[in-house]
Amino acid sequence: MLPLFVLLVGVGLADEDSSDEGGGDDDWGEDDDDAGWGDEGDEAGFGDDDAPPPEVKKAQWWRLGGTVQTDEAWWLNEREGPALARARQTLDLELSASRGPWRAMIEGHGEVDLAILGQEQWDDPTREAHGLLLQPRQVWMSFAAGPLETTVGRQVVAWGEGRLVSVVDVANPKDMRDPGMVDLEDLRLPVTMARASLSVPAGATGSHTFELASILESSFGMRSPPLGPYGSLPGLIESGGLPPDMAALIDMDEVFSSLDVDYRHLQDRWDPAHTGTLGRWTWRGSGVDLSLMGASVLDPQGVFVLPELTEILAASNEGGALTIDIDHRRMTMVGHSGVAQTPGALVRWEVAYKPDMPVNVGQIIDTSTLIPALDLRIDETALVQGVVGLSWSGWGGATLDIDLSKGFLIDPPADLIFPIDAPQWGLRAAKPLLRERLMLDASVLSWGWFGDYGALARVGASYEIANALYASAGAIAYWPGSERGPLMGFDQHDRVFTGLRWDF
Numbered sequence: 001m002l003p004l005f006v007l008l009v010g011v012g013l014a015d016e017d018s019s020d021e022g023g024g025d026d027d028w029g030e031d032d033d034d035a036g037w038g039d040e041g042d043e044a045g046f047g048d049d050d051a052p053p054p055e056v057k058k059a060q061w062w063r064l065g066g067t068v069q070t071d072e073a074w075w076l077n078e079r080e081g082p083a084l085a086r087a088r089q090t091l092d093l094e095l096s097a098s099r100g101p102w103r104a105m106i107e108g109h110g111e112v113d114l115a116i117l118g119q120e121q122w123d124d125p126t127r128e129a130h131g132l133l134l135q136p137r138q139v140w141m142s143f144a145a146g147p148l149e150t151t152v153g154r155q156v157v158a159w160g161e162g163r164l165v166s167v168v169d170v171a172n173p174k175d176m177r178d179p180g181m182v183d184l185e186d187l188r189l190p191v192t193m194a195r196a197s198l199s200v201p202a203g204a205t206g207s208h209t210f211e212l213a214s215i216l217e218s219s220f221g222m223r224s225p226p227l228g229p230y231g232s233l234p235g236l237i238e239s240g241g242l243p244p245d246m247a248a249l250i251d252m253d254e255v256f257s258s259l260d261v262d263y264r265h266l267q268d269r270w271d272p273a274h275t276g277t278l279g280r281w282t283w284r285g286s287g288v289d290l291s292l293m294g295a296s297v298l299d300p301q302g303v304f305v306l307p308e309l310t311e312i313l314a315a316s317n318e319g320g321a322l323t324i325d326i327d328h329r330r331m332t333m334v335g336h337s338g339v340a341q342t343p344g345a346l347v348r349w350e351v352a353y354k355p356d357m358p359v360n361v362g363q364i365i366d367t368s369t370l371i372p373a374l375d376l377r378i379d380e381t382a383l384v385q386g387v388v389g390l391s392w393s394g395w396g397g398a399t400l401d402i403d404l405s406k407g408f409l410i411d412p413p414a415d416l417i418f419p420i421d422a423p424q425w426g427l428r429a430a431k432p433l434l435r436e437r438l439m440l441d442a443s444v445l446s447w448g449w450f451g452d453y454g455a456l457a458r459v460g461a462s463y464e465i466a467n468a469l470y471a472s473a474g475a476i477a478y479w480p481g482s483e484r485g486p487l488m489g490f491d492q493h494d495r496v497f498t499g500l501r502w503d504f
Contacts, residue, residue: 066093069501072115076475077492081121085229085495087114092137101144105153107137107190116229125225125262129177138190147199154190157213159280159293160337160387161348164426164445165403167385168335168352170295171213171278173221179230179487180458180476183428183443192217193276206285215276218267218328220300226261226324232488259312260321266305267298267328274298274330287341295333302326303358304417306376327378329358348389348403357383360417376417382410383420398431418484422453437464453485454478460497468503 073086090111097104116122116131140153160168166184174187181187195213202208224230267274276297283290305325315322335352362376389403407421428443439462447453460474474497478490 061099062095062097064093064095065504066091067501067503068092069499071497071499073495073497075492076477076494076496079492082115082119084115084119086116086497087118088112089114102141103144104141105138107139108135109137110134122229123225123227123260125260126228126231129222129225129228148196149199150194150196152194154192154217155195156188156190157193157195157278158185158188159291160335160350161339162350162387162389162403162405163348163391163401164428164443165387165389165405165424166350167387167405167407168293168333168337168350170297170300170333171215173219173300175221176223177228177230178224179478179490180456189219189221191215191219202283206283209280209282209284211278211280211282213278215278215297216270218265218269218271218274218298220265220298220302220326220328223263225263227259230490230493231261232486232490258316262321262323264323264325265302265328266325288338290338291336293333293335293337295335296330297333298328299331299358300328302328303360303378304376305378327358329378329380331356331358344392346391348387348391350385350387352383352385354383354385356380357420359413359420361413361415362417379413381413384408384410385421396432397436399429401428402426418486419453422447422485423449425449434463438462447485447487448481448483451479452481453483454481454487454490456487470499470501470503472499472501473497 067090069090071086071088071090072084074083075085088111090109092110093108095106111133113130113132116127122130136154138154138156140151140155142149142151157171158169159171160166162169162184164184169184169188171193172188172191175181175189176187193213193215195211197209197211200208200210226232276295278293278295278297280291280293303326305327307322307324312322331354333352333354335350337348337350339346339348357380359379359381360376361379385405385407387403387405389401391402392400403426405424409421412421424445424447426443426445428441430439430441432439441461442457442459444455444457446455448455456476456478458474458476460472462470462472464470475495476497477494478487480487480490
C-alpha cells in the first residue's frame with residue numbers, strides 16, 4: 001500500500017467530524033445573516049440584549065473531494081509468469097462549484113499498476129494502457145436560464161434503462177480494460193460534447209425534456225492491448241487462422257513473445273468530419289418514463305483491420321512492432337427506452353434500430369499452404385436489438401437486477417466473425433448486512449443463452465471499516481465458450497482480488 005494512501009486516510013479520519021459537505025444547495029452567496037433576528041429577538045425573551053445571535057453557516061459554493069484506493073489481484077490458473085495480476089493504486093479528485101445559474105465540474109484520474117510495471121513479460125503498449133495513467137475525466141461548465149440548460153465540456157450522458165446490458169447507450173465510450181466490471185455506470189468514460197436540454201411541464205400528466213448534443217471528440221474508450229492481460233488477439237488468430245493440423249507447427253505464444261502489438265484507431269480524435277449528433281425526447285409521468293432518441297455517431301466498438309498472418313510472422317522474426325487497425329465507421333441509431341413502476345419491481349426496456357451497422361466478416365480462404373490466409377473484410381448490416389430488464393428491491397435492502405438482450409439481423413451477411421445478434425443476459429444481486437456496513441454482491445454476464453460465446457461470474461464483499469473507509473474482496477471466473485466471442489482465449493484469467501478505498 002502506498003504511503004500516500006496511509007497519509008490521506010489518517011488525515012481524513014482525524015478530520016471526519018469537522019468535514020463540511022457543502023455544495024448541495026442552490027442558494028449561493030445571498031446575505032441572510034440578519035434574517036430572523038433584528039428587533040424580534042428582544043421580545044422573544046432568550047438571553048440578554050448583548051448576547052450575539054447564533055452564527056448562521058452559509059452553504060459552501062464549492063467542494064473538493066475524491067477517492068484514493070489500492071486494488072490487488074492474483075491469478076488462480078496455472079500460467080507462466082508471476083501470480084500477481086494487479087497492484088493498482090488509484091487517486092481520483094473532484095472539484096465542483098455552483099453559484100447562481102452556473103455549475104462546473106473538474107475531475108482528475110491517476111493510476112499506477114505496480115504489477116504491470118514490475119513484470120517483464122508485458123510489452124510497451126500494455127505498460128502504457130495498464131501501467132501508468134494520468135488523465136482528466138469530467139470537465140464541464142453549465143448555465144441554466146429557466147427551463148433551458150446548456151453544458152459544454154467532457155461529460156457523461158447515460159442513455160437507456162439497461163443496468164448491465166444496453167443497446168442505446170452510444171453517447172460515451174467505455175473502459176473495457178478489465179472484463180468483470182459489469183455495471184455500466186462503472187464503465188462509462190466522459191467525452192467532449194456540447195449539450196442543451198429544455199424541460200417543459202405538462203401539467204398533471206408529467207413533464208417533457210428535449211435534449212440535443214454534439215459530440216466533438218472521437219474517443220473510443222480503453223481496451224486491453226492485443227497482448228495485454230485481457231487481449232484476445234492470439235485467441236482470434238488461433239481460432240480463425242490456423243486449422244487444427246497446422247496449430248502444432250506454429251506456436252503463437254512464441255510468435256507474439258517478441259512483438260510489441262498495439263491498436264490504432266483510424267479516425268482522428270478532433271476531425272470535424274467525425275462529429276456526432278444526438279437527440280432525445282423524454283416524458284416523465286406517474287410511475288412511467290418514456291424516451292425516444294436518435295444518433296449519428298462513429299461506431300464506438302469498431303471493426304478490425306488485421307494484418308496478414310505472414311506480416312505477423314515477419315514482424316516477429318524482426319522483433320519489431322505490429323499495429324492492429326480499428327475502423328470506427330459512422331452508424332445511425334434510432335431507439336426507444338422506458339421504465340414502469342409496478343407494485344413489486346421496476347420493469348425496464350430498450351429497443352434500437354441500426355440500419356448501417358459495421359461488422360467484420362471473413363473465413364479461411366487458403367489452407368493449402370503452411371500458413372493459411374484469413375480473409376477478414378468489413379461489411380454493413382441492418383440490426384434490430386432489444387433489452388428487457390427487471391429491478392427488484394426488498395428483503396432488508398436486498399436488490400436484484402436482470403437484463404436480457406437479443407439482436408435480429410435483417411439480410412445478415414455470411415461468415416460473421418462475431419455474432420452481434422447473439423443473446424446476452426446479465427444478473428446482479430446485492431444484500432446489505434450488519435446495519436448496512438457489509439455489502440455482499442454477485443453478478444453473472446453471459447453471451448449466448450448458456451455461455452456459448454463466453455460468460456463470466458463475479459462474487460464480492462465490501463465492509464465499511466470506518467466512515468467512508470471500505471475494504472473489499474472477491475473473485476472472478478471466465479468461460480471462453482465454445483464459439484468465437486468477446487472472451488475468446490480467456491482460459492487462464494480467473495483471479496481473486498482485494499481492495500481498500502477511502503472516499504473523502
